[in-house]
Amino acid sequence: MDDHKILREALKTVLEREHDIALVGEACDGLKGLELARELKPDIVLMDVGMPVMGGIEAARTLLAEQPQTRVIALSTYSDRRIVLQMLDAGALGYVVKSAGRDELLRAIRAVANGRTYLCPDASAVLVDSVRRKNDGKLPSADRLGRREREVLQLLAEGHTSPEIGDRLNIATSTVEVHRRNIMRKLELHSIAELTKYAIRNGLTSP
Numbered sequence: 001m002d003d004h005k006i007l008r009e010a011l012k013t014v015l016e017r018e019h020d021i022a023l024v025g026e027a028c029d030g031l032k033g034l035e036l037a038r039e040l041k042p043d044i045v046l047m048d049v050g051m052p053v054m055g056g057i058e059a060a061r062t063l064l065a066e067q068p069q070t071r072v073i074a075l076s077t078y079s080d081r082r083i084v085l086q087m088l089d090a091g092a093l094g095y096v097v098k099s100a101g102r103d104e105l106l107r108a109i110r111a112v113a114n115g116r117t118y119l120c121p122d123a124s125a126v127l128v129d130s131v132r133r134k135n136d137g138k139l140p141s142a143d144r145l146g147r148r149e150r151e152v153l154q155l156l157a158e159g160h161t162s163p164e165i166g167d168r169l170n171i172a173t174s175t176v177e178v179h180r181r182n183i184m185r186k187l188e189l190h191s192i193a194e195l196t197k198y199a200i201r202n203g204l205t206s207p
Contacts, residue, residue: 007075007098011046014102021109030054037063042070044112047092049076049083057086064091071112079122088127088193094118116159117196128200144186150204152179156192157199 008026015023024040027033030051037045045063049056060072073094074087084095093116094108100120111118119127145153148169155165162176169176189195198204 007048011105014105018106021106028052030056030059034059034063037067037070041067044071044073044109046109047072047074047087049074049087057083057090060087060092061090071115073108073112073118079120079126081126084119084123084126085193089191095123096120097122111159115161115164117192118159127197145183149179149183149186152176153183153195153199154204156180156183157196157204 005028008028012023012026015021024042025036027036031054033045033047033051034054045060047056047060051059054062056074056076060074063070064072068091071094072087072090072092073096074084074092075096075098076083076087077098079095079097087095094112095118096105096108097120100122104120108118108120148171151169152165155168160168162173162180165171165176166173183195184190187195187198189198
């Protein structure tokens with residue numbers, strides 16, 4: 001029995017015990033997983049980074065280009081900085097190492113289902129260390145942002161959705177989206193992953 005099959009069967013056992021989670025399919029490699037996701041259009045895909053035929057990074061990027069509403073959680077043996085960043089850049093909203101426990105995986109699934117970003121502690125530590133060391137001063141200063149934009153940036157970086165931010169700040173969701181676009185333009189950033197890294201680097205997130 002190969003390692004991937006062992007992992008799939010273990011995941012299946014965990015997920016089928018949860019009343020609020022429905023397992024709709026499983027695949028043995030990246031290409032078949034992509035084909036199955038196109039057919040079933042699941043809400044969430046648990047994407048093994050190290051799959052045969054097509055790797056998880058390429059599969060995630062391809063899937064999300066076609067089905068941006070699908071939410072991807074990366075599963076990996078390692079919390080390697082390069083892999084974590086590549087999966088986030090590909091559009092994954094979650095990253096969990098395979099050594100994490102059942103509760104960690106379920107937290108990730110439920111967080112991502114609610115539109116939040118979820119990094120397991122190992123991946124989060126690697127990302128924080130990476131962005132702190134990469135303080136080269138080339139990015140535009142957060143001083144360009146207004147008070148409300150800084151508030152929106154902090155909440156985005158902490159994983160809140162636009163409707164949640166609107167509720168917290170008593171503004172319309174459409175206004176939050178306008179602020180988000182303005183923040184990206186002013187800081188010359190192009191994704192939520194980049195905004196998160198910028199906020200951590202500049203001390204804009206809650207400890």
